[in-house]
Amino acid sequence: MGVNTNQLLSSCCLLFLAGFSSGGKILVFPEDGSHWLNMQFIMKELHVRGHNLTVVRSSRSLYIQASSPLYTVITVNITETAVDAEFFTILLQRSVALRKMSPIVRFFEQQRDVATMLQIFHNGILSLISTMLDDSTLMKELQDSKFDLMLTDPAFPAGVLLGNYLHLPMVYNVRWLNTGDAHMAIAPSPPSHVPMYNSMFSDKMDFLQRTENFLRYVVSCLQEQFVIIPIYDKLLKKHFPSDSDLLTMQRSADIWLMRVDFILEFPRPGMPNVVYMGGFQCRPSQPISAELEDFMQSSGEHGVVVVSQGLTVTALPKEITEAIASAFAKLPQKVIWRYMGERPLSLGNNTMLLDWLPQNDLLGHPKTRVFVSHGGTNGIYEAIYHGVPVLLLPLLFDQFDNAVRLEVRGAARVVDVGTITSKEFLEALQDVIRNPSYRNTMQKLSKLHRDWPLSPLDSAIFWIEYVLRHKGARHLSSEANNLPWYSYQCLDVIVFLIAIISTALWASIILCRLLCCRSNKKQKKD
Incomplete structure (x- = not known):
């Protein structure tokens, strides 16, 4: 099918002018x-x-x-x-x-x-x-x-x-x-x-x-x-x-x-x-590298666990890392772990360590069974978007609050990083993988999250x-932005009303005393 050159040039000019003007x-x-x-x-x-x-x-x-x-x-x-x-x-x-x-x-x-x-x-x-x-x-x-x-x-x-x-x-x-x-x-x-x-x-x-x-x-x-x-x-x-x-x-x-x-x-x-x-920031997953795809497919029916602690934490303390690595080694699933520290001694053959991983694309992969995360906002919303249940190990800042919010909705389990053991971590991870309620809840949240007109x-x-x-x-913008804190909380109004009420009470008491005094004097005269 041929293309009219004049129409093409006109369209390009219109697009250019639209972009320039806006x-x-x-x-x-x-x-x-x-x-x-x-x-x-x-x-x-x-x-x-x-x-x-x-x-x-x-x-x-x-x-x-x-x-x-x-x-x-x-x-x-x-x-x-x-x-x-x-x-x-x-x-x-x-x-x-x-x-x-x-x-x-x-x-x-x-x-x-x-x-x-x-x-x-x-x-x-x-x-x-x-x-x-x-x-x-x-x-x-x-x-x-x-x-x-x-x-x-x-x-x-x-x-x-x-x-x-x-x-x-x-x-x-x-x-x-x-x-x-x-x-x-x-x-x-x-x-x-x-x-x-x-x-x-x-x-x-x-x-x-x-x-x-x-x-x-x-x-x-x-x-x-x-x-x-x-x-x-x-x-x-x-x-x-x-x-x-x-x-x-x-x-x-x-x-x-x-x-x-x-x-x-x-x-x-x-x-x-x-x-x-x-x-x-969430978006549909894109194809991953051939090496990662081969690793994902090698997991068979068991699937893959994706692990990331975010940008600011490249590696956990050694005793925590060893406990987690030991638990991973006992899983039938394969594990892809974003990790930049010293290689854990208890690491199993089922675990791949990477300096960086395409987190969004892995979470959207059909082989992914669970996401082990620190609870960062970006990662949590990506897990919600793709309907992947989460095991959370909150470490810093708002991660603890994010973990509570997802846990109370029944879409995640939270493990306390301060008292973590390999046995406890393995039990929590297996629960999230095997219990369908976590995935079902997360998929429901995913549907709600995507259901917007824009x-x-x-x-x-x-x-x-x-x-x-x-x-x-x-x-x-609300006018509240221009009010001092005491006016916003109506403290000045409260003080004013208290002053009026106190003055009225004080005046009433004084008036009653004066009337009583006059009454007493009159009685004495009589």
């Missing part, structure tokens, strides 16, 4: 690690749609590439950083030690550790953004670039501060903010039924759990006010108007693309400018372009 200039300030992985999915789609992307990265970045065909790079030279691969190893060792403590001791030790980590991370971010704002040449270049939008992950506020400095409309790719769930900064979060970060509670709490959850809520507010905010005080005074404050800046984003789907997250209050896009990624892109088209979305 494309925006977007400044992207991502976070490193797994956060960067999911930011890339959004950036690739924006690039396909003709948008011009510029990424800000630190010279000490672990995963953000210094060059890419998708975007232009601005690299900020940082001489030192406290956060590297060894730092996460130390955090892991500390996390294992915490799991062995009694609940009360663990609570206080956790809060101390969180305060220390917040200081380390935020001081590193302060160094990065200070270097940028102090560089007048760089700031002039950014201002002259006339960006249309800031896309940032506000887990740490470098992108937030830069976006406010440049007066750009902002879209967040967000899950965590300051001391916990980002919902806390923008939507009502009653501790009576909204579990706090690292509480490991569901939304159905008994009295003691609600008490602990309330204490965690109070502590998180105190950490925000007395640990995080003071770190940026001097920076704000130097580069921003006198009435500027960090929390108001953080709440000023036009759209919050929340990496949440309520098939996993517990229901809670939201806001009009919050767009839920949990699992937006995919999570398409929804995210729509709202980014919505902000570009309208140069913001301030009409979706």
